[in-house]
Amino acid sequence: MNSSSISSVAAPESSVIGSVAPQLRLAQSELTRVQSIIDDASSQLMTSFDVLREGIVQRSDNWVGTPEGQAICTAMTALQFQDMVGQLMSGVSNRIHVAAQLLDSPEAVGAPDGSSTAAGFPREVVAQKDITVGDIELF
Amino acid sequence: MQSILAVDDSKSIRQMVAFTLKCAGYDVIEAEDGADALQKAKGRTVNLVLTDQNMPNLDGISLVKNLRSMPSYATTPILILTTESSDEMKSKGREAGATGWLVKPFDPNRLVEIVKKVIR
Structure with a gap:
């Protein structure tokens, strides 16, 4: 490969890298908007759910054993999606932030053992893949 | 009435935990993170603490360590949710x-x- 072919290959790579960081920041901004929409929708769902729940609870002392009571329990489990999704999105947003920073400052990638890049990324805190009730362990 | 300190930075989770436990006959004190919980735990005793782990200011495990160092919380059951x-x-x-x-x-x-x- 001669010098002209090397430069023709290197230039596009540099250009691509330069365009990735802004796109990552845009993705981070979009994630923030998605989070805001989910939070807003979840808040409205919770408010409406509370009204419906109170109505059912006041109608019967034994609401827990009724089909409506079981539906309330199922809905309360499902409504916890907001907490789980919120934490997942926060993790994704932080990863994007760190990746964009690394693209801006490539020298940070050059640590001998690579620990400086790995250390900046957040730990995975949500392993759930669905809304199935979680395990319980008493010590 | 037995009391429970419920700690979570998610308002919706706090609402659901509080509703669940109040329906079961417990008095529920809510805190929005570990630091808030520590403040609310001081000067009162509760029968159980139910806390989230990942929270701003003070996480759940740090809250457990802090509470365990207080004589009044040495044996209080603490569940991490x-x-x-x-x-x-x-x-x-x-x-x-x-x-x-x-x-x-x-x-x-x-x-x-x-x-x-x-x-x-």
């Missing part, structure tokens, strides 16, 4: 002095069963 399910984090919770580890999402009926089992 969290999205985290790794064995490593559970071990840290156990070593800090937590009574149990509950992975979200929780089922309201099951939560009440566990609370009844461990509360003092």
Whole structure:
């Protein structure tokens, strides 16, 4: 490969890298908007759910054993999606932030053992893949 | 009436935990993170603490360590209710002095069963 072919290959790579960081920041901004929409929708769902729940609870002392009571329990489990999704999105947003920073400052990638890049990324805190009730362990 | 300190930075989770436990006959004190919980724990005793793990200001395991250093909370049952399910984090919770580890999402009926089992 001669010098002209090397430069023709290197230039596009540099250009691509330069365009990735802004796109990552845009993705981070979009994630923030998605989070805001989910939070807003979840808040409205919770408010409406509370009204419906109170109505059912006041109608019967034994609401827990009724089909409506079981539906309330199922809905309360499902409504916890907001907490789980919120934490997942926060993790994704932080990863994007760190990746964009690394693209801006490539020298940070050059640590001998690579620990400086790995250390900046957040730990995975949500392993759930669905809304199935979680395990319980008493010590 | 037995009292429970419920700690979570998610308002919706706090609402659901509080509703579940109040329906089961418990008095519920809410705190929005570990630091808030520590403030609310001082000067009063509760029969059980139910806390999230990942929160701003002070996380759940640090809250457990702080509470265990207070004589009035040395034996109070403390349950960690969290999205985290790794064995490593559970071990840290156990070593800090937590009574149990509950992975979200929780089922309201099951939560009440566990609370009844461990509360003092």
